[in-house]
Amino acid sequence: MLELLHTTNRDLSSPKGDILRGLLSSVGDEPHLLAQLRDQAVDSATGVWLTILGRAVARGEAxxxxxxxxxxxxALTLLRNEYVTRGLATLPDSVVVEIVDEVYLPLIRGRTP
Structure with missing residues (x-):
């Protein structure tokens, strides 16, 4: 999960990420285009994350x-949110690690009292 999020972070920090952020900001007045971008991004990412999470469940880790x-x-949503709400062009790896360690892993493992 950490490697997948690091890869996504590298993509979002790249020129490709610049283009995606530009597209997202320019389609604000076109709700149907925004919905298509969102649906495509969510559909492609969801399958990968569900597969990884399914393997963790099979191993008894989730x-x-x-x-x-x-x-x-x-975790992916939180990463994207960092770019969108903060208007960043790059995100330090420490934020990726924090998202996984402090939010994602406790969520899928369950917090202990």
């Missing part, structure tokens, strides 16, 4: 209840 698209992609 609860079967976590096999839900929103849970599976929450």
């Amino acid at each position: 609860s079967p209840e976590t096999l839900h698209p929103r849970v599976a992609t929450v």
Whole structure:
């Protein structure tokens, strides 16, 4: 999960990420285009994250209840949110590690009291 999020972060920090952020900002007045971009991005990413999470469930590292698209992609959503809400062109790897260690892993493993 960490490697997948690092890869996504590198993509978002690249010229390709610049183009994607530009597209997202320019389609604000075109709700149908924004919906298409969102649907395509979510559909392609969700399958990968569900597969990885399914393997973690099979190994006993995650609860079967976590096999839900929103849970599976929450780390990716948080990463994207960093770019969108902060207007950043690049994100330090430490933020990626924090998203995984402090949010994603506790979510899929369940917090202990």
